[in-house]
Amino acid sequence: MNTTYDKLFIGGEWRAPLSTNRIDVTSASTEEAIGSVPEASEADVDAAVSAARAAFDDPAGWAHWSPDRRADAIEELATQLEIRAEEMARRVSAQNGMPITISSQLEGGFPLVVLRYYAGLLRSSSFEVEQPHIMGGTTVVRREPIGVVSAIAPWNYPQTLASFKHAPALAAGCTLVIKPSPETVLDAFLFAEAVAATSIPAGVVNVVPGGRDIGAYLVGHPDIDKVAFTGSTAAGRQIATLCGQLLRPVTLELGGKSAAIVLDDANLDLSVMGERLFESLLVNNGQTCYLGTRILAPDSRYDEVVDTLATFMSSLPVGDALDPGTMIGPMASRAHRDRVEGFIAKGKSDGARLIVGGGRPDRDKGWFVQPTLFAEVDNSSTIAQQEIFGPVLSVIRYSDTDDAVRIANDSDYGLGGTVWTSDPERGRSVARRVRTGTIGINRYMPDPGAPFGGVKDSGIGRELGPQSMDSYLVYKSIYA
Ligand code: NAD
Secondary structure, three states, rough: EEEEEEEEEEEEEOOOOOOEEEEEEEOOOOOOOOEEEEEEOHHHHHHHHHHHHHHHHHHOOOOHHHHHHHHHHHHHHHHHHHHHHHHHHHHHHHHHOOOOOOOOOHHOOHHHHHHHHHHHHHHHOEEEEEEOOOOOOOOEEEEEEOOOOEEEEOOHHHHHHHHHHHHHHHHOOOOOEEOOOOOOOOHHHHHHHHHHOOOOOOEEEEEOOOOOOHHHHHHHHHOOOOOOOOOOHHHHHHEEEEHHHOOOOEEOOOOOOOEEHHHHHOOOHHHHHHHHHHHHHHHHHHOOOOOOOOEEHHHHHHHHHHHHHHHHHHHEEOOOOOOOOOOOOOOOHHHHHHHHHHHHHHHOOHHHHEEEOOOOOOOOOOOOOOEEEEOOOOOOHHHOOOOOOOOOOEEEEEEOHHHHHHHHHHOOOOOOEEEOOOOOHHHHHHHHHHOOOOOEEEEOEEEEOOOEOOOOOHHOOEOOHHHHHHOOEEEEEEEE
């Protein structure tokens, strides 16, 4: 595989870039060069924002199309992505190491679900209501598209997380400039090809690949009306600072360090629960923001929880992300692998008990780390407090349910979480006590129809659900 592009998708056409800089893409599994694309310069971002602005300001344009017509075009985009789903999954897996079985479902499939959900929501939404004015007369309350959106995505689920932004923004009638992460650009060009094959007007969607400098330039561009960002908490703080100065609305989906609370009545039979545990603790090689990487286990079943997870983690096939038998692929980059290894070393030096893994699997190439399990982890230690973003789990002991809830909430983050129990009602009552934006009972799977996001250092605002489309709309009251 060597996928090369020479032009950027700006203003509905493939344009020669305004600089000669390029982004070279390397396979996380083989370390081989797999593609190259132009890197957007500030001048390219200016052109993209100006195209998005012109498309938004067009009096007969996208923002003014009827909801049904916009929904039709959004559904066309879903269809065009469906046609490219297999290639999309392959590109994502080759770049960031996501096992192909997972990228086929998520990167190839989830954006279609999200787009179709918003197309349906759009068809059933009303953007103008008339109500009595409390002082007499009538008030018309309108919801209007917020304008030009800058959407910045990370490398871990590049297409899914981009769809969390472009689908509700398009439904709302906004136009977009999307900046993918430099690690995952090849999928963004395939996405642009899908957009080009629809009736979505020129300039409504633009793609500017680049790193953090070009991201910061895009966030601060004077013609941007809203910023939607998914990425690290550190970058989120910088973006929030800039948006604060500019009084620019911003949605931030940031890091996590979620708790998986195993109650004393949990079913730990791996033949029943294995797949669910995998989805909520380890999916995408641990490179997933909401994973329950702090496993809270009751004293009464502590050893059993550790033994079960040790058996489970040792059984997961580690390999090339494009091999359908692989459950754990490599880290997305060498720098990220080094970072994960740094956390493993810190766990050992801080006195946690290494149960499984801790090193590199026996492979010549690729940025692999072994699935790693630590026991007797103190919740205040670095590996329990900081986001590792790799296949590294920590088992933390608790005495009773109040203690479990206290430990779960003793985190700077609040994005995901799970409760494992044989009693769903008990699960819900514990879930209600955890300070987090989302939480699952005996499973974890984001629902496109319900708000997704975090509290505390995990972010501001919500994606998915009607709430997300609302965040791309502004209210206007007309006192008629
Ligand atoms: P990152 O913050 O380094 O980069 C994310 C994106 O932002 C990239 O496109 C990057 O180029 C850009 N960027 C970085 N600094 C910027 C700045 N100052 N201004 C504008 N753009 C900037 O994160 P990453 O390493 O690519 O992704 C991993 C992180 O993303 C993890 O912390 C993870 O938890 C988080 N994440 C969160 C969610 C969520 O929904 N909450 C989902 C997935 C990933």
